[in-house]
Amino acid sequence: MLQSNTFSRKTKGGRIKKEVREIYLRDDIYCGATACKTCDTSRARLDASAILIFDTNVLLHQIDLLENPAIDNVVLLSVVLDEVKNKNMAVYNRIRALSTNPLRKFYVFSNQFHKDTFVKRMDGETPNDYNDRAIRVASRWYQTHLGPATPVLLITNDRENKRRAVEEGISTDTIQSYVKSLGQPELLDLLVHPASESEDVAMEQVEDLRPSKRQVVYQEHKPMSEITLGLHRGIYHQGKLRVNRYNPFEAYVGSESIGDEIIIHGRQNMNRSFDGDIVAVELLPQDEWREEKNLSIADEEDEEEDDVHLAPSSADDAPRTTNLVSGSATETNPTPCRPSGRVVGIIKRNWHSYCGSLEPMRMPAGTGSFTSALFVSKDRRIPKIRIQTRQLENLLDKRIIVAVDSWDRQSRYPSGHYVRVIGEIGDRDTESEVVLIENDINSRPFSAQVLACLPPLPWSVSSEDVTNSIRLDLRSLQVFSVDPPGCKDIDDALHCTALSNGNYEVGVHIADVTNFVHPGSPLDDEASQRGTSVYLVERRIDMLPKPLTEDICSLRADVERLAFSVIWEMTSEAEIISTRFTKSVIKSCAALSYVEAQARMDDSRLMDPLTTDLRNMNALAKIMRQRRIDRGALTLASAEVKFQIDTETHDPLDIGMYQIREANQMVEEFMLAANVSVAKKIYDCFPLCSLLRRHPTPTREMLEPLLCTAAAVGLDLDVSSSKALADSLDRAVGDDPYFNKLIRILATRCMTQAVYFCSGDLSPPEYHHYGLAAPMYTHFTSPIRRYADVIVHRLLAASLMIEKLPSVFQDRTQLASIADNLNYRHRNAQMASRASVELHTLIYFRKRPTDTEARIVKIRSNGFIVFVPKYGIEGPVYLTTRGEKGGGEWFVDEPQQRIVKMDNSLIYSVLQTVRIHMEVVEPQPNRPKLQLTLI
Template identity: 80%
Template sequence: MLHNKSFVKKTKGGKVMKQVREHYLRDDIYCGTPSCTVCDSSGARLSDSASTILVVDTNVVLNQIDLLENSAIDDVVVLSIVLEEVKNKNMSVYNRLRAICSNSNRKFFVFSNEYHRDTYVKEMSGETKNDRNDRAIRVAAQWYQKHLGGAVKVLLVTNDKENKRKASEEGICAETVESYVKSLDRPDLLDLLVRPSSEDAEMEDVEDHRPSKRKVIYSEHKPMSEITSGLHRGIYHQGKLRVNRYNPFEAYVGSESIGDEIIIYGRSNMNRAFDGDIVAVELLPEDQWQGEKSLSIVGEEDEDEDEDVHLAPNSADDAPRTTPQQGSTGVTNAGSSRPSGRIVGIIKRNWHSYCGSLEPMPMPGGSRGVAYALFVSKDRRFPKIRIQTRQLENLLDKRIMVSVDSWDRQSRYPSGHYVRTIGEIGDRDTESEVVLIENDINSRPFSAQVLACLPPLPWSVSSEDLSIPFRQDLRHLRVFSVDPPGCKDIDDALHCYALPNGNFEVGVHIADVTNFVFPGTPLDDEASQRGTSVYLVERRIDMLPKPLTEDVCSLRSDVERLAFSVIWEMTPEADIISTRYTKSVIKSAAALSYVEAQARMDDSRLMDPVTTDLRNMNSLAKKMRLRRIERGALTLASAEVKFQIDTETHDPLDIGMYQIREANQMVEEFMLAANVSVAQQILKSFPLCSLLRRHPTPTKEMLEPLLRVSAAIGLNLDVSSSKALADSLDLAVGGDPYFNKLIRILATRCMSQAVYFCSGDLSPPEYHHYGLATPLYTHFTSPIRRYADVIVHRLLAASIGISKLPSVFQDRLQLTSIADNLNYRHRNAQMAGRASVELHTLIYFRKRPTDTEARIVKIRSNGFFVFVPKYGIEGPVYLTTRAEKGSGEWYVDEQEQKIKKMDGSLSYSILQTVQIHMEVVEPQPNRPKLQLTLI
């Protein structure tokens, strides 16, 4: 049956046009119940014996998605009109709903009511779109009831009063979510319910719990029409809000329209916006532009917020953001302050679920009653969230997840609802889980579909693999691998032979992951989503299933494995004469650890072939490294720490700095060379769709903190180029051995991180990798643990003509989105790794209060930040207590980066060594933190 839809639409140019679309109504859309005699039940999803089938309204989906995700709710019919409405209103809820619908364990059925002959409804004159859609839902519910007859009850779940009333009039069973959930008799589900907004009359009693009853705290958000016209006229600016990780009262909006970041101070100026929201900002008058207010370490509002001890940041992206500080005692200098603004409206919310715990509170009298509690997110960027719960006693000492529902003008905090419990606070597994959730890392086991893509196990190289013409047999070569001790996912191996003409043949062999992971398979999709393996202190979350990472792909010793090899001919001066790429079969002769390899090289008595190869390679690597440094590659330093974990309790036994040996540098050098060679090769073949990695040159502003520090201690750093910086870093040798490393750590912190990108998106000069001082770079050498390398393997295979280029590469947009996802996952994996180290540091010091040496790295008005080299952590040391904050006993000398006592008796300057005491304290129950005090 054919039917034409016609509607009017406003075009971009502002013209109003009539659009006519065909709309085919069908009779082959089935109801999805397996017992139905009329319909084809092959695609049925609902359960056989369901006594009730739920038809959900759009508002239920939008507000109660957490409830729908709970497996207690099943046999749900999702109408296509509901899906469409949800899609228009909230894309993330739509994606979640789609995920439930496609999950084969859940009994959710999508009924395309809009295309069904009997359930399509035509808009009546004078009827609004919304009313029409509500009617469509009712018609579909009615159809279901008639279609299934009396055996099954069809229940329309709606929170729209009008819809419910009309449904009852038309003889459809309808209930609100609340009454439906109550009828299930599951109190835990009730917590998942979103409370109706506080304007609702029946919830009035809730307000009594609030101290600020009916007081308007925030200014109103402007209506969308006003925001649009304001943006158009240039009085408002649009951008994504980013809250300072270290000070939740300070946020930034990167605005394209003024080409600068707008700073937003304080919760009232932030006006209920969350981190990640797209907001409209109005600039404050220039005389209200504040200079740097966050001179002190502590947040300025009346909440208990203070700095925790953190791992030392590794790059500018993780470091707390500081703008140049003015004046010594808060004299603001209007000329150099940055634009400040306030938020007038929120264009797009970025609400999701947050991990944290409830603020400790006394138990209310009635134990079974409803209690209101404040939830404190673990991530300090988010405000506290008010939730309602019936199981307060269970939740108080738990880590829980909470999602935000609304934030009205009268409440200081947003209101939300409980989603699920993760575990007990302080428990290592719980806290690790929190780390994973906070960083959006999927640690679920691999699904059956993914595991079905694995090759049959036990796997070994077959004659088929050998007979493929492009796969070269390199089993006769003496290949070996050098990795950290205990490494199971060995993805690289090396060989080095002296050629008769005096040159060397050097080969880098990388696990041939793409021989097992084919594009478009569930395995590939999963890997592409995960993006990278995540290394926590006590566990590893793999990107690929374990049989692949630890066995089939891992280049273990004495077994034949498939590899993708890069083979160079090099002169003894380490100049590359020729490069060859081939898929191969290798048999590793030895899997060495860095320590072993180093010991072999150092032991002059050993003359066995592997050791000779190692020495040859090391001398080549040294030359390559020297050349790279001459080109201006930076030797950056980070304070990586290493734990010794008790094998039984998994508690940390010892921490120390990660030691870097020559053998590490040797392997690194060849990996870098392989990556560079591969980058050149793939870019030559696919100039528009290669996946490369770049490291942007830091701007002057980014290096500002480093320059201020170096000026204060009388060190002259030249930052005009990476070469100049590298040279002046080499010259920066202070009185003690750690000085140079400290300066390097500070320098590293000023730089942004390297990112993946699609070569078609940028122009060739932008491909530059600043840190490595190479015009091209990519990742090729770790396909077992990074998805970027898998992509690069496919590109390389296509460029040497042994396989076809998968279709993803035809679509630049898709490739860009893959690169973005990889960057996101990569960053999250790093954050998770750091958070895990922080967690274990805390566990370690819980039983071991320690006195140690620390270096001052940042001066604040009431104290300073110290860096503890031995443990790689950084944290605040207060000179004044909170009570006497700002009493003026201390003042900061900005020029010399010193904090002095007023009477001049005592002063601390930057990079000075101080003795500190480290101890875990619990200012509040269940909230341990590491405290540093001066001794």
């Protein structure tokens, strides 16, 4: 049966377009109930108990409740899913996950295509009324179809929809009433309450709002129509709000319209915006713009004061063109004020779930009733969130997850709801789980569908693999790998063979992951979503299942493995004569650690073939490295640390800076060369759909913090090009060997992150990788741990006509979406790794107060930020006590980047070495921190 529906949609240009969609109605769409006598039940998922049908708003707002196993036997109507997908893709993905989870009873019913539940639009009917009517028709059909033996309940909070459902004889209830009827009080905590119900007089227990508590706290947000007009006229400015992670009352909004960052001071000017929100900002009158000379280091205890303004503590937190000036009253050159503004509207919210704990409070008299409490996020950028719970006593000593529901302009804090308990506060496993959740890292076990894609174990290379015409048999070559100690997921291996003509054959062999991860498979979909493996101090969260990462794909010693190889012929001066790409079979002769490889190269007594190959390869790598540096590649540095972990307790036993050896640089050089060669090959064949990686050139404003620091210590850095900066950094030699590394660390922090992109979305000059001084670059060498490399392997295979190019590469919009997800996942993995280091640093120093040397890296009006080279730690050192405004008896000499006592008896300058004491303290309940104090 053929039907049609007419609907209107808004185009990207803002025009309203009427469309007619033909619909073929079917009679073979089944209800999904096991008790049904008329439908095919082979794929039925619903049992004989009450069947629930939720309307759109319940799905959108109560997803945390729906994910609880107590809510089951649910019919998901296609009309509802379509509306959810249009309004919130994140919620839609969570609902689809429920529908595919074999342990849950969620059944998708295509009501729009069923002959008995299809609803034709009526003239003048609003989309909302149409959807509600379609939901009621489907609910009534289920009720009639299954009969009285299987109750069907429509869950809706829409009064009009509920009234009409009752009139039509449909059993219906509100979500609140239904959850109460289940007799499980803990489920009530999961409910999102309507905004009109968000205020509660019981909040007097936790909010000292005095008699004016119902007065307006924040300005009303402008409607989108007014915001759009204001943006068009230049009255408002759009951008992403970034909250200073060391000061929740100071934020920055990057604005392309004024070419600068707008500073937002204080909660009132932030106007209920959250970190990551896309906001509309109105500039304040210029006489209200702020100077930044009085910025100070944040104090944990200052967070209750709405009027404190604290210092940026990292490149991510500081405005790009910040110029701090002296705090002295005698200064003669006033600092230009920075653009300051206030948020007038939220264009796109960035709300999600947050990890933290409840603020300690006295237990109220009586039990079993709702109690209001304040949730304090582990992330200092997030304001306290008010929740209502029946489980206060059980939650006070727990790390919990809370989601934000609303923020009324008459409330000091946003309202939210409890989601679940993570574990005991202070427990290492709990705090590690918090790190993963806060950074949106999927650490769930791989599903049965994903694991079903793996070949059975034990697996070995077959005779068909060896004789396959697309593969080169390289098992006779002396192939070896060099990795961190204990590495099990070995992506890459190398070989270096001296040729009779005096040249060398050098090969980079990469695990052939795409031989096992096929496009569109559940395994591929999972890897695409995860994007990357995540490395914490004590564990690794794999992008792919362990049978692949540690066995089938891992290029372990003395076993045959499938590889994708890049093979060059090089002269003794590392000039590339020719390049080949081929699938291959290899057999590694050794899996060396960096320390082992370095020891072999350094031991003049060793002359065996493997050591000779290592030395030859290292000699080539040194030439290649110098050639890159001569082209302008930067040799930067990071504060990467390593821990020695107790194998039984998993507690840290020791901590220190990660040591880079020649062996590390040797491997890095050939990985870079392989990535560059592959980038050129795939781009030549697929100039519009290649996945590449670019590193944008930093602006002078971004480098300003580095230039100010360098000038203060007498260095003149040339940042006109990467070559000029590299040469300047080479000349930056101080009185001690660590000085140059410290300058390079500071330079690294001024850079933007490299990002993945689709080649068809940018012009070739924008492909440039600034840090590597490479006109074109990609990632090919780590497919076990990065999905970007999986994509590039498929592109390379297609360029060699080994495999067909998957259909996804024909859709640049989808490719751009994949690149965006990869960038998001890569950044989150980095943030999770850093947070894991911070957590284990706290654990390590909790029982080990330590005195050590530190270097001053930033000056503030009430102290300075130091970097501790021995442990790779950065933190604030205070010179004033809490409550002193500005720097008290100290003032900042901005040109010299130093803080001076008023009587000139003490001076602390940037990059100066100081002695500090480090110990773990807890200035606020459940918020331990590493405190650094001068000795």
